[in-house]
Amino acid sequence: MIEAQGLTKKYKKKLAVDDLSFKVETGKVTGFLGPNGAGKSTTMRLMLGLDGGAGKTLFDGKPLYGHVHPAQVAGILLEAKAFHPTRTARNHLRVLADAGGIPISRVDEVLEIVGLKDVAGKGPGKFSLGMSQRLGIAAAILGEPKYLILDEPANGLDPEGIAWLRQFIKDYADKGNAVFVSSHLLSEMAQMADDVVVIGRGKLIAETSIKDLVAGSAHGGVYVRSTNEVKLREVLKQSQVKIAKFAEGYKVSGKTTDEVGQMLFAAKLPVLELSRQEASLEEAFLELTADSEEYKAGGKA
Amino acid sequence: MVPALKSEIRKLLTVRSTYVITGLAVLLAIGVNFYIAAFKTTDPVASDALQKGVVMGTLNGVSIFVAIISLLLVTHEYRYNTIYYSLTSARSRTQVMLAKVLVFTLYAVKFTVLISLVSVAAMLIGLKVGDHHLTAQHIDWWGMTWRSLYYVWGLAAFAAMIGFLVRNQVGAIVAYFIGINTVEGLLTMVLKEKAAYLPFTSLGNVLTSYNPTTATSIGKAALISGTWLIVGWLIAWVLFVRRDAN
Numbered sequence: 387m388i389e390a391q392g393l394t395k396k397y398k399k400k401l402a403v404d405d406l407s408f409k410v411e412t413g414k415v416t417g418f419l420g421p422n423g424a425g426k427s428t429t430m431r432l433m434l435g436l437d438g439g440a441g442k443t444l445f446d447g448k449p450l451y452g453h454v455h456p457a458q459v460a461g462i463l464l465e466a467k468a469f470h471p472t473r474t475a476r477n478h479l480r481v482l483a484d485a486g487g488i489p490i491s492r493v494d495e496v497l498e499i500v501g502l503k504d505v506a507g508k509g510p511g512k513f514s515l516g517m518s519q520r521l522g523i524a525a526a527i528l529g530e531p532k533y534l535i536l537d538e539p540a541n542g543l544d545p546e547g548i549a550w551l552r553q554f555i556k557d558y559a560d561k562g563n564a565v566f567v568s569s570h571l572l573s574e575m576a577q578m579a580d581d582v583v584v585i586g587r588g589k590l591i592a593e594t595s596i597k598d599l600v601a602g603s604a605h606g607g608v609y610v611r612s613t614n615e616v617k618l619r620e621v622l623k624q625s626q627v628k629i630a631k632f633a634e635g636y637k638v639s640g641k642t643t644d645e646v647g648q649m650l651f652a653a654k655l656p657v658l659e660l661s662r663q664e665a666s667l668e669e670a671f672l673e674l675t676a677d678s679e680e681y682k683a684g685g686k687a
Numbered sequence: 688m689v690p691a692l693k694s695e696i697r698k699l700l701t702v703r704s705t706y707v708i709t710g711l712a713v714l715l716a717i718g719v720n721f722y723i724a725a726f727k728t729t730d731p732v733a734s735d736a737l738q739k740g741v742v743m744g745t746l747n748g749v750s751i752f753v754a755i756i757s758l759l760l761v762t763h764e765y766r767y768n769t770i771y772y773s774l775t776s777a778r779s780r781t782q783v784m785l786a787k788v789l790v791f792t793l794y795a796v797k798f799t800v801l802i803s804l805v806s807v808a809a810m811l812i813g814l815k816v817g818d819h820h821l822t823a824q825h826i827d828w829w830g831m832t833w834r835s836l837y838y839v840w841g842l843a844a845f846a847a848m849i850g851f852l853v854r855n856q857v858g859a860i861v862a863y864f865i866g867i868n869t870v871e872g873l874l875t876m877v878l879k880e881k882a883a884y885l886p887f888t889s890l891g892n893v894l895t896s897y898n899p900t901t902a903t904s905i906g907k908a909a910l911i912s913g914t915w916l917i918v919g920w921l922i923a924w925v926l927f928v929r930r931d932a933n
Contacts, residue, residue, distance in 0.1 A: 434775050436932035450775065455690075457776040468768040470702055477701040485694035485776035525772065 387411055388533055388564060392441035393432045395425070395588075402428045403439065404588040410566045410581075412532065415559045417579035417596070418568035421675050425588040426568045427464065430537055434462060445533055457486025460533040461526035466518040466542060471511025475502055475521055478510065479528060486529045496524040501550075515542025523551070527558070534558060536567040540574055552578045576600075576667035586675045596667060603665035603673055608646045611635030611659035621653040637663060691777045691786035695760070699790055704759055709798065712752040716745045716802050717809040724813025730820065737807065737824045738831050743895050745806040746799060750839045753798045754846035754863065757791040761850030762859050770933050780928045784851070791847050795840040803835065830905075837909060838894035844916050845886065851923040854933065883908070886915035 388410035395403040403425045410416045420426050433443040435450055442449060445459050453459045469478045479493040497503045500520040505513070510521055519542050526534055534555075540548050548571070556578050559565045569575050575582070575596075582599055584592040592599060600606065611634050612618040618636065622629045627646075628639040635658075638646050643662055650657050665673075699705055720741055733740070764770040777783045814821055846863055853859040867887045875882040882888050883903045892908035903911070 431771075431932065434771075436771055436774060438929060438931060451778050454778070455776075456778065460775070462771070462775055464771055465768050468771065470698075470763055470767050470769065472703050473698075473701045477697070481694050481697045481701065482772055482776065484697050485690055485773060487690045 387446065388433070388566065389444045390429070390433055390441070391443070393429060393439065393443065394441050395428050395432055395437060395439035402588050403432060406441070406585065406588065406590055408583045408590060408593045410533070410564050410583075412564045413559060413562050414580040415555055415565045415567060415578050417575040417582040418566060418585075419572070419575065419582055419671055419675075420568075420585040420591075424585050424675075426585065427537055428588075429585070430462075430464060430535055430566075430568070433535065434460065436464075455487040455529065457482070457488065457531070458529035459531055460535055461529060461531040462534075463519075463522040463526045463536045463539055465537070466515055466522050469510050469518075469521065472509040474507050475510050475513075475524075476506040478521070479524060482525050482528055488529045492528060492530075496528055499527070499554075500524040516544055516547050519543055520547070523554075532563050534563065534565045534567070536565065538568055538570065540569055540571050548574060572666075572668045572671055584671065584674055591674050599670050599674075600665050600667060603670035606665040607637040607639040607663050608641055608643050609633070609635055609637050609659065609661050609663045610646055610650065610657065612650070613656045613658060617653075617655055618650070621650060621655060625649055632663075635659065688782050688786065691773075691782045692789055694773070694776070695786040695790040696793075698763075699756075699760060699794060702759075702763070705756055708752045708756050709801075712749040712798070712802060713805055715749055716806045719748070720745060720806045720809035721813040721816075724810040724819070725817035726813075728814065728817055728819045731822045732814070732819060734822060734825045737810070737821075738826050739895065741806045741810045742803045742831060743835060746802055746835050746839055747891070747894055749802060750798075750842045753791075753795050753839055754842040755860075756794065757843035758846040758850045758859055758863060759856070760787060760791055761847050762854070762856035765854045765933050766856040768933060774932050781924070784924060784927055787847060788844075791843045792840060795843045796836060799835050799839045834894050834905065838890060841890045841893070841912055841916065844920070845890070848916070848919045848923050851927055852919075884911055886912060886919075889915070 390409070391407050393403050393406040394401070406425075406429060418426055418429070428437065431437040432439050432441065445453065450456045450460055469475075473481070476493060476497065479496065480490055482488075483490055483493055494503070494506070497506045500523050502517065502520055502524065505517070510518060513521065519539060523536075523539060526536065536555075540551055543551060552574060555565050555567060559580075567579070579596055581595050582592065583590070584599075609632060610618065610622075615635070619629070622636060622638060627641055629636045630639075643660055647657065647660055650660075764773060773783050774780060811821065849863050849866070850859045853862050871882070871885050871887050874885055875888065878885070883892060889903070889908045889911035892903055893905055893912060
């Protein structure tokens with residue numbers, strides 16, 4: 387398990403990360419969400435000891451530096467283009483393998499896994515962003531680490547690449563490892579993450595499972611449609627539940643399908659449709675971070 | 688420590704600039720020594736020509752290339768952001784810094800030996816081509832060896848130190864060259880004989896003193912430049928350990 391405890395980072399007068407604590411469990415993919423400028427990348431750097439600040443992060447009870455071979459404990463991808471442009475992809479990984487005490491034979495294995503074997507002898511300076519991301523992922527998994535910390539790994543990947551990455555991350559976690567991944571692609575996150583840590587302005591907003599996050603959203607509810615829309619509205623209003631016009635019926639918040647069904651049965655109102663409407667991760671995220679966005683668009687174009 | 692050292696050696700040997708810059712230094716050493724020996728030599732050849740002119744003179748001229756390689760070994764990490772891999776792979780930042788020091792030290796030693804050998808060979812071939820004869824040479828083997836190694840290593844150490852302090856490749860190169868040429872040049876005019884206490888002037892005095900105004904004893908020059916290096920590296924180490932990665 388990764389335990390981040392009281393992470394705090396201050397740039398001059400600005401508090402970029404504010405007493406942030408959370409856990410990343412093994413066997414799961416934990417998404418790391420937050421609006422632009424929320425402090426996600428800074429948090430990751432603090433976790434890895436790259437930036438100075440208060441707090442600590444323990445990997446199996448020890449800071450990363452406390453392990454004999456840190457690269458075999460945590461694999462990281464913080465930036466896609468972190469390589470010397472003329473050092474070949476294979477040599478780039480060999481340099482990292484040497485530094486991490488990892489056998490050189492592993493280099494060709496990871497190049498095969500990420501699909502870069504054919505360009506292993508080329509300098510990555512001319513790689514596309516997607517290929518660079520793959521090389522970064524190869525570097526992260528080089529030491530077969532128990533923990534993967536990935537900052538926006540899907541950036542620049544094509545749809546096939548994103549699908550591959552999603553499956554790869556899920557499989558990696560299923561092997562008993564932990565993956566901590568930040569991404570702006572909320573639909574992707576919804577498909578691959580089990581848990582989420584949501585931050586805004588450097589502070590923890592939520593640490594929960596995707597399921598609970600979505601279920602707790604006000605955007606979720608019960609959709610109901612009747613033959614008599616006017617009467618349906620009256621009945622719902624009399625019951626003092628929160629309703630919103632939705633398609634040809636109404637969305638009812640804070641009630642289960644059973645409760646709404648019984649309410650309408652008691653009012654002898656024919657029901658054409660009654661279903662649970664889940665909020666999307668995007669709706670839940672936007673709802674949570676509405677007050678935490680540092681950089682907002684001004685208005686309509 | 689060993690993994691970090693292996694990684695740093697591989698870094699040095701897997702970039703094109705190492706070979707291009709070393710090759711350029713070797714070509715210059717060969718070309719200049721051959722040309723002087725073949726076409727500019729007057730008989731009899733001076734008894735200190737081999738030590739002072741060929742080995743130490745050539746090293747004085749081409750060691751700037753070692754400095755550049757040493758500087759690139761550090762600043763490439765910041766320019767291409769590979770520093771975060773280096774720092775998260777090692778158990779301490781001090782290990783990373785020590786590994787780099789060891790690698791530029793090894794490279795400086797190899798460079799000194801290589802340049803010395805090719806320079807002597809080029810001189811001997813040049814003498815033959817010019818139909819000159821090498822007279823008996825006086826060689827202070829110990830003095831020549833330690834002074835040459837210390838000078839080349841010192842330049843590399845100053846360059847790497849500036850790389851660690853500045854962390855920006857262009858900025859470090861500019862700082863290094865301005866430090867040697869502009870700042871020390873101007874200060875020498877102001878300080879006159881006291882300029883012997885300046886870092887690069889004192890280091891130069893270890894190898895050869897062309898400027899009689901700033902010349903000191905070789906031991907004193909080594910002590911002065913060594914003090915600059917120790918103080919500079921202590922500051923660089925403290926900052927490297929305490930600052931954000933990049």
